Amino acid sequence: MPSETPETLFVPHARGRLLHVRTCPQLLGLDAPVPATAAQIETLGTCAWCAKELSEEGRRYFDSVEQAVRTLDPSGDAVRPTERALGGVDYDLIWVPPSYSYIAVGDKEHAVAWIGRGCVMHEDGRLIDFG
Ligand SMILES: [Zn+2]
Numbered sequence: 466m467p468s469e470t471p472e473t474l475f476v477p478h479a480r481g482r483l484l485h486v487r488t489c490p491q492l493l494g495l496d497a498p499v500p501a502t503a504a505q506i507e508t509l510g511t512c513a514w515c516a517k518e519l520s521e522e523g524r525r526y527f528d529s530v531e532q533a534v535r536t537l538d539p540s541g542d543a544v545r546p547t548e549r550a551l552g553g554v555d556y557d558l559i560w561v562p563p564s565y566s567y568i569a570v571g572d573k574e575h576a577v578a579w580i581g582r583g584c585v586m587h588e589d590g591r592l593i594d595f596g
Pocket residue numbers: 484485486489490491512513514515
């Protein structure tokens with residue numbers, strides 16, 4: 466079973482009417498939002514906060530992973546471990562979403578890895594913890 470990524474879509478409960486990402490304020494306080502099914506992803510709309518979070522417009526882009534990591538953690542302690550955890554992954558773009566809750570690397574279409582506090586999650590579900 467693939468791990469949840471920051472872009473995994475959820476519904477608040479099985480009959481939820483809108484799709485959300487896990488960091489959505491509307492899911493705060495819910496212990497167990499339900500990962501959306503393929504049919505729900507196809508038919509339901511996305512909540513306004515989450516649509517903004519996932520859209521390219523709200524992103525802040527960076528020139529390097531180091532610059533992005535230092536923006537979220539000015540000490541710079543996480544720069545080398547983050548670069549090591551990314552390994553040889555291929556990407557053209559580095560950005561944070563409007564919520565600043567993670568750093569993503571990828572290409573124009575999709576992220577291939579997500580950088581969180583003390584960890585990097587790869588597209589294939591590998592989670593590398595260095596915190
Ligand atoms: Zn939402």
